[in-house]
Amino acid sequence: MEKSLFRFIWKNSAKYQVIILLITCLSYPVSFMLLDLPKQITNDAIQGSDFPREVLGFELDQIEYLTFLCVSFLLLVVVSNGIKLFLNVYKGRLGERMLRRLRFDLYQRVLRFRLPHFRKVSSGEIIPMITAEVEDVGGFIGEAIALPAYQGGMLVVQLGFIFLQDPLLGLAAISSYPIQAYIIPKLQRRVVLLSRDRVRNVRVISDKIGESIGGITEIHANDASAWHSADLSDRLYTNFRIRFEIYNRKYFIKFLNNFMNQLTPFFFYLIGGYLAIKGELSLGALLAVIAAYKDLAAPWKELLAYYQMTADVNVKYQTVVENFDPPDIYPLERITSDETVHLEGNLVMTNATFAGGASGQEVFGVSFKAEEGKTFCVVGSEGSGRSEVLQMAAGLLSPTAGKVQIGTQNLDQLSEATLGREIAYVGTSVHVWTGTIRDNLLYGLRHRPQEEPIADEVGQSELRRWKEEARATDNPEYRLDVNWINLERNNVSEVDELDARALEIIETLGLSRDLYRLGLQSVINPDHDAELVQRILDARHALAEKVQTDPKLRNLVELWDVNKFNASASLAENLFFAVPKDSTLKLEDVLKNKRVREFLQETGLEERLIEIGRQIAGIMIELFSDVSGDSELLDTYSFITQDELPEFERILRQMKQGKLPKKTREADRNRLITLAFRLVPSKHRLGVMDEYLEEELVKRRQEFRETVGTDNDIITFFDNDTYLPTLTIEDNLLFGRPRLDRRDARQRIDEVIRSLVMELGLRQPVRRAGLDYHVGVAGSRLSGYQRRMICLGRALMKAAPVTIIDDTVAGVTDEDKAIRQGVLEDLKGRTVVFGSASMAVAEEFNGYILLENGRVSSSG
Amino acid sequence: MSIDTEVAALRKVSLFSGIDETKLRLLAFISERMEFQDGEDLCVQGDVGDSAFIILRGEAAVIVDGEHVATVGEHAILGEIAILCDMPRTATLRAIGTTDVLTVSKENFLKLMKEFPEMSLEVMRVLAQRLEKTTRDLADAKSHS
Structure with a gap:
């Protein structure tokens, strides 16, 4: 791997660097004309005489001439900014590509390390190297060659101008350069060393953090938090010291540079003034030189900034790359x-x-x-x-x-x-x-991918672009979205057939029972396996039949019945009679939906739910206000956490006084409704529910379903003939709730499900679904x-x-x-x-x- | 069925007699209410008990070594010792008809006692009274024999 950043840049982007340089030079005359034109407009077109003028074979009077110059000006503005835009995008793209190439190369090198090498490196150090540490390199690459070339050119031109006016003044102008050229790199070298230390120190920090996370159980079990905190804090202090040192030096360099730059005019005024007085230099020439010197400062400053940045980025590059070049690394062909x-x-x-x-x-x-x-x-x-x-x-x-x-x-x-x-x-x-x-x-x-990517018209161009980028950065052209599974080994023609072999192996390894259990708990996509879904639905119906005819079972579960209140389910489930489509959401969260809100308001359910929520909150406050905050009782049984208790006390107090503030009203009301929604009547026997409300909820269910409609994007309604994609296979089979007020209902009904699954020959499909279990x-x-x-x-x-x-x-x-x-x-x-x-x-x-x-x- | 009926039932239990209303409500709230069908066992003789049962509705048969020795009805508390110490069940309890039972688990009861030490004092007081009564009974029995 290239040891120096510039070698890496030149080797991989020489062509692009030359293009950037050429375009940069090209933009120079345009910028010059753009600076010159306003002068011409004021001096020549507005204050000038001798009209009409002849331009490109046309005779123009004063107004026309002014218009011509202004339009030219406008044109140049567009061209100049267009070039700038193009250049910036071009540089950015180059930087990103080089960054991608570098990162990929580093990652591939990690893959090429020999096994024993991994005992010497830690992921806590490697990860930031590939991700964060090389980040700055990308931004730098676009500027790497163009900036010094351009600014250097400017500097030479300006200097040349000064020398032409007077060689002595020219010498004066550059008199401080040798000193600067001597001192600044000396100072900078120290900064470079410090930067190295800083990078290493940050790596250790990241390693320590990684180790703390890995050994968190040990830390807690040995009360070693203090030790680790002190360790990290010490590292952070070192980091602070290094950085502070860097700041000091960096700004001292800036100070020195500024000082030197302003020292030179001192010589100008002194020597130039002396020469002017003696009549050896015209005053006009002196003023021109001073103006030119002013223009010198800008490129000089840019060059210095560039120098500092190069040093910084170079250090970063080297400190990263030196870790990826062990002598015994496998050759690339091996992988x-x-x-x-x-x-x-x-x-x-x-x-x-x-x-x-x-x-x-x-x-x-x-x-x-x-x-x-x-x-x-x-x-x-x-x-x-x-x-x-x-x-x-x-x-x-x-x-x-x-x-x-x-x-x-x-x-x-x-x-x-x-x-x-x-x-x-x-x-x-x-x-x-x-x-x-x-x-x-x-x-x-x-x-390796087993097939070529198939893409439609639109996909084609996207694919072409993807491939071009891969080629431009030396990345592999393997698509992830095609089949990678080698089928020949197992003598099958389709990936699905491998499942049979996989299940056979699972059987051999004695994992069948585990897989079956995982299968029941897994959430499958019903579109993938329509046949399995149908069989599960059939099993559901068979189970329902069994439950209804067997009096012993009937008492164990409450099935989802659209005409019946389910005392083992929450009020939300009873009212909406659905599950959220997004499995990360809770059913209470549908309150945020506008249509749901409107429905609750129109039916007057909102007020009743708030009332229930208020009663629940009241009881919770009464029961738990004496309980200490760290008691498990609160966590396990209360609807309200310790932190929320005072909030609810406030809400209840304000409600009693009839002055719930307008602003928080909506939020507070929602909290009460959420509380009510969480109530599971057979578990929480709070006496806040009565038969009328149960009937009401069941009645509103139907209305709700009609209002929201089955094709909404928030919830899926319970329906005896629909597979619910967000529920597990087991919940889909049972399609109800084991009764909470019957002992061991869950275990007993599991037993029934197991024998039914066996009877219907569903074991194998369920195991197959278990293969989809996310580990x-x-x-x-x-x-x-x-x-x-x-x-x-x-x-x-x-x-x-x-x-x-x-x-x-x-x-x-x-x-x-x-x-x-x-x-x-x-x-x-x-x-x-x-x-x-x-x-x-x-x-x-x-x-x-x-x-x-x-x-x-x-x-x- | 609300928490109030359960609190009323708990109140009738001598072990809980001195405990104030809100604590009893909390105890009722964290206890489980279970329904047992005819013939189902609330507990089995010989098993280690971890909860006390309070019959809210219905009846239960007390069976010792396969013999039906007694029938208990509403508001009976059974196995209360189990919530204070680990002891094997001395009898099997079997529901007669549909029976509603409030189950107070040892774990929950101890959590409450830990949370409210004054509750422990009340329970101790009741236990001491019982001990005193038993001692007196024993002395009486001895003097009569």
Whole structure:
């Protein structure tokens, strides 16, 4: 990677820089004419004589001449500003492109780091480097060459003018330059060093913050907040000191520069005045020189600012880039090449040695042969070098001596396209990606896009532009929105068919029950699978039938019945009889909708709901006002939080006095209505509801539905024949609420649902829906065990010739053993290398080696 | 059915007799009201109890070792000791017909006592009186034997 910013700029944007420079020079005569023309208009056209004048072969009288000059002026204004606009956009675009190129390059370099290198870097430091730290570079690149060239040119021209007037004065004009040229870089060097320190310090800060977030449980569990606060505060102080130092120097440089610039006129007046008095220089020439010198100041100032900025940006660039150039970085072809070599033959490790310095366990001269199509076990406790040996076998780690071969291929020479497709690897620490379970299982099949993007007319031009930009910045031309899943491996012709295989693997791994439960909890898009939706609706009807005919069940649930009040649901649900379309909203939030408000007002429900809200607030204040703020009672049972209590007290007081202020009226009324909406009658037995109101709500339901209409964009109405997209499959099946006043109603009805799902053959489709379950950030919604199994499933899904599994289902328990057998059965006929800590496990394999302290101590 | 009827029922319980109105209302509010169908068990003999039951409506059979030993009706409080200490249920309670029951869980009751120490004092007072009565009864029984 280019070590200096200018080399990077020149290498990647020389052509554009020249264009910018040319256009900048081109704009110069235009600007000059623009400055000159007003003078001509006043002197020549307005105050001039000798009309008519001849211009371009036309005779013009004074007014016409004035008009001509003014129109020319207008034209020049347009041209000059047009050039400026074009230049700015051009520079901006160039900067952004270069920034994209730089960032992408840096990211790609991260992908090219060897594994041991990651023990030395932290994401807390790398992330700000690629994102924030290089930001300024982009803005600078457009100016990098044009600005010094242009301003330098101006300076030379002005100086030339002065020298022409009088060489002595010219010397006087530049007399301070040598001093400035000597002192300023000296001062600036110190600023550069400080900038480096600052960048490093900020990185440490960001690393510390990242570490605090990662270890937050430890911080709380050990009362270490104070220590970490002090640590960060100390870093912030260092940051302050460095910055303050930088300010001091930066402005001192400015001061010095200004001072020097104004020192020169002193010489002008003195020497020029002396010469003028002596008659060796005309007064007019002196004045012209002084005017010219004034014009010198502007470019000089610009150049100085540019110099300071260059120094600053250069430091930023260097301090970033030096972190992305480790000597042992993989060559670029390793990750970009798309050529796959089919790996066949025995996996042979010969005298493989790995010494990673301070990082990890060392391995000495390990040799073994795992025969093709057979199973092999590497036994070793933690720290025996087992993981390193397996990583070398997967081509993830390069042996420092010795070699690893599959057939005739040396793994160290192969590209990622071969290693990542022909070898499946499950390591000791696994990673589940944010996304669905399906995404994660199919992750190992997603190497390159499998098809060309299809785009319509409009999309075509957008696509072309997208490609051009990618080319201009050396980015890959892979579209994300096409299918990336390789189907050939699993011998299927459509992505959907992979689901069957995925479910098979899930079964093998013993995750079926988990997946079924996740499936019931998952929210599916009904447009994706119309058949499943229909089957769920059928099951819903069957369940309703069952519930209605079985007296035991009837008492457990209250189904959504448009003609009945549901005491286990909130008032909002009872009135609107719907769920919000946006799953992030609560049903109370529909109050913000104008049509809903109007409906409540017109039907007079608003007043009644406010009254209920008022009563609830009253009871809550009465019950909870003595309860201390930190009591769980308030959190668990109250409608109102501790902070809100005084607010509601105020509202009630003002209502009593009949003077709720106009301004807050609407908001306060809404709060009371929201309170009423949250009431679930069978849970909160507050005595604020009566049968009449229940009937009223049921009656208004229909009206509400007619007023708002089914095609609105806020809510979906409950309807026995409609699938509700924002509810889980389970809630869609049940289509009601387990009664809150019946013990264990939820569990008992779950049991019924489970047997019904079984009866109707819905288990498999529900599991399939479970594949759509979103696992949360990095799999946070799965258990550690589930995450590991998903990663094992990913390896099975890949169906690679060689599969390497480390420390997963590697125990001696019956459960592990059963799954292990299933996995080996699934991989039958392929080479398997398995890592386990237990010697007892090795017996299940065709061969083994036992590692102790990085050496093979026995084999068989 | 509102909170008032529940408060009235709670008031009849001797353990709660000294507790003031608002606290009782709070206790009623945080307690669960459950409906039991004919033949359903409120609790099973031998299980560890964690709540007291107050029958608001209907009846329940008290069954010890499979034998129906008593029938309790409205306002009866059952298993109140369970809300103060962990003890296995000494009998099975089975609903006769549809029965409404207010369930006061140990957890909630203890939370309230923690929040309002004066409540604890009231409960202690009642327990002390009971102990005193039992001691006297025991002494009487001994002197008669």
